Amino acid sequence: MIGLDAPRQAEAGPAQATGLSNETRFADAFRASETPMIMTDPGRPDNPIVFANPAFCRVTGYEAHEVIGRNCRFLQGPDTDPAAIARVREAVAHGEPIQVDLLNYRKDGRPFWNAMSLTPVRDERGTVSSYFALLSDVTGTRQAERALMREKEFLAQDVEARNRALQSALDQQTALLHEVDHRVKNNLQVISSLVLLKARRAQDAACRVVLRSMADRIGALATVHRLLYTLDDVSRFDLRDFADDFAIELGAGIDPERISLTVEVEALAVPASMAAPLALLMHELAVNAVRHAFPGDRRGRIAITARREGDRLVLEVWDDGIGLPDAPANPEAFGRDLVGMLVRQLRGSLVVEDLAPGTRAHVVLPLGSGSSGSGSSGSGPGSGPGR
Amino acid sequence: MSGPALRVLIVEDEAFIALELECLIEEAGHVPVGVAARSDEAIALARDLAPDVALVDVHLADGPTGVAVAQDLSGRPGLTVLFTTANAKRVPLDFAGAAGIISKPYSERVIRAALAYLAGCHHGGAPTDAPDGVVLAPLADRGGD
Numbered sequence: 001m002i003g004l005d006a007p008r009q010a011e012a013g014p015a016q017a018t019g020l021s022n023e024t025r026f027a028d029a030f031r032a033s034e035t036p037m038i039m040t041d042p043g044r045p046d047n048p049i050v051f052a053n054p055a056f057c058r059v060t061g062y063e064a065h066e067v068i069g070r071n072c073r074f075l076q077g078p079d080t081d082p083a084a085i086a087r088v089r090e091a092v093a094h095g096e097p098i099q100v101d102l103l104n105y106r107k108d109g110r111p112f113w114n115a116m117s118l119t120p121v122r123d124e125r126g127t128v129s130s131y132f133a134l135l136s137d138v139t140g141t142r143q144a145e146r147a148l149m150r151e152k153e154f155l156a157q158d159v160e161a162r163n164r165a166l167q168s169a170l171d172q173q174t175a176l177l178h179e180v181d182h183r184v185k186n187n188l189q190v191i192s193s194l195v196l197l198k199a200r201r202a203q204d205a206a207c208r209v210v211l212r213s214m215a216d217r218i219g220a221l222a223t224v225h226r227l228l229y230t231l232d233d234v235s236r237f238d239l240r241d242f243a244d245d246f247a248i249e250l251g252a253g254i255d256p257e258r259i260s261l262t263v264e265v266e267a268l269a270v271p272a273s274m275a276a277p278l279a280l281l282m283h284e285l286a287v288n289a290v291r292h293a294f295p296g297d298r299r300g301r302i303a304i305t306a307r308r309e310g311d312r313l314v315l316e317v318w319d320d321g322i323g324l325p326d327a328p329a330n331p332e333a334f335g336r337d338l339v340g341m342l343v344r345q346l347r348g349s350l351v352v353e354d355l356a357p358g359t360r361a362h363v364v365l366p367l368g369s370g371s372s373g374s375g376s377s378g379s380g381p382g383s384g385p386g387r
Numbered sequence: 388m389s390g391p392a393l394r395v396l397i398v399e400d401e402a403f404i405a406l407e408l409e410c411l412i413e414e415a416g417h418v419p420v421g422v423a424a425r426s427d428e429a430i431a432l433a434r435d436l437a438p439d440v441a442l443v444d445v446h447l448a449d450g451p452t453g454v455a456v457a458q459d460l461s462g463r464p465g466l467t468v469l470f471t472t473a474n475a476k477r478v479p480l481d482f483a484g485a486a487g488i489i490s491k492p493y494s495e496r497v498i499r500a501a502l503a504y505l506a507g508c509h510h511g512g513a514p515t516d517a518p519d520g521v522v523l524a525p526l527a528d529r530g531g532d
Binding site: 178181183185186188192193194196197200219222223225249 | 403411492493495
């Protein structure tokens with residue numbers, strides 16, 4: 001390959017017919033190759049091109065005679081990366097091979113990406129006698145790469161913009177939830193205050209009792225709202241947290257010497273939509289036991305339990321008091337009606353057992369999602385469950 | 388009732404809540420000395436009436452200024468501040484000098500218990516356990532007493 005001195009006749013003319021030496025055959029092969037190739041002579045001033053094959057001429061648009069004798073730099077142009085050129089110069093200075101992507105320019109000025117492989121060719125003494133360069137037009141690849149890169153950048157920006165929009169929407173939602181939560185709590189305090197104020201001013205004792213019991217019901221709802229949205233999952237409500245608070249409030253109203261109260265509620269996250277009716281239900285059943293199971297100085301026990309059984313909640317309120325009253329015309333019948341309505345709203349079932357002595361209210365409520373809709377609320381007032 | 392009667396300033400912009408609190412405080416054997424609905428009123432009343440306790444809502448008639456009120460009032464010797472708020476998240480980590488937070492909606496029992504606890508503290512006795520329903524400030528930040 002070293003003797004490739006043929007480029008003198010440079011012009012990609014027909015091979016000489018005379019005596020097909022190896023050198024001539026090599027030269028013919030290079031000329032016939034579809035790969036653009038040039039050879040330069042570092043022995044001459046400015047390392048000029050001494051051979052260029054027709055493929056090179058096709059890629060660059062130059063005639064062979066236009067390039068022979070010139071240094072390769074005429075292929076460079078305004079957007080050729082100086083760093084890439086410096087790398088080539090470095091490699092040439094050290095007599096090392098190099099592969100580099102260069103933005104080169106055709107004769108008509110159109111740029112093309114040239115993946116160039118430059119190899120120093122040494123003679124028997126090890127001196128670099130020529131440089132052999134293989135060119136490859138990779139403009140298409142580079143453009144595809146760049147298009148891909150742009151697409152990636154665009155996608156990344158798009159994703160980021162969407163993330164920002166989502167975050168901002170989430171922030172707004174959170175702020176709104178807090179605002180509404182705050183208002184609900186504040187309004188419950190106002191409502192409770194109104195009822196208690198009226199109770200304080202009521203002349204009639206029975207009226208005061210009624211207003212107080214309404215205030216207690218509002219209090220049960222208030223406890224629910226104080227505890228809602230304290231779990232990370234705002235759609236759930238922790239029944240035990242409620243029961244703990246509720247037990248303290250209930251316990252404050254009874255004489256511990258006379259009535260012992262136990263509350264055993266499993267840590268149980270119930271759907272938030274169940275929270276208010278469930279709390280009211282627990283309140284009505286418990287208050288009913290406190291008020292009516294132990295008339296006079298009667299002593300006894302009250303136990304409230306709630307546990308999960310499969311996809312159902314089992315709530316029991318038990319007492320060892322006087323059992324079910326016979327007289328249905330109890331002024332507190334409203335409490336029983338409430339219980340019936342709440343159980344229906346929660347799509348559950350209620351059984352009240354007269355244990356003689358004592359009473360047990362046994363409530364089973366479905367916990368499944370969507371089973372606690374409020375659409376069925378209180379459509380039949382006064383028609384409590386049979387008890 | 389443990390301890391002496393406390394002089395209580397109510398800082399609350401909801402008239403019904405304030406009125407009911409006054410009744411409740413009286414009923415519990417303490418003295419409601421005034422009601423402020425705005426931050427400037429609260430600061431002026433605290434100066435003029437020298438209460439022992441201030442119950443301070445975060446949201447007042449002039450905005451979420453209860454925190455600044457607590458900051459100012461808790462700097463007064465002998466005055467203990469308790470937040471009463473539906474927006475406990477607005478209270479800074481150091482409680483702005485307040486001794487604790489009562490979350491709205493609260494029950495009468497919680498207010499009674501909180502006042503009894505503070506009366507015990509003012510009396511000089513060793514403080515009992517924190518009353519249920521009151522979140523006490525971190526010890527280092529506890530004002531009043």
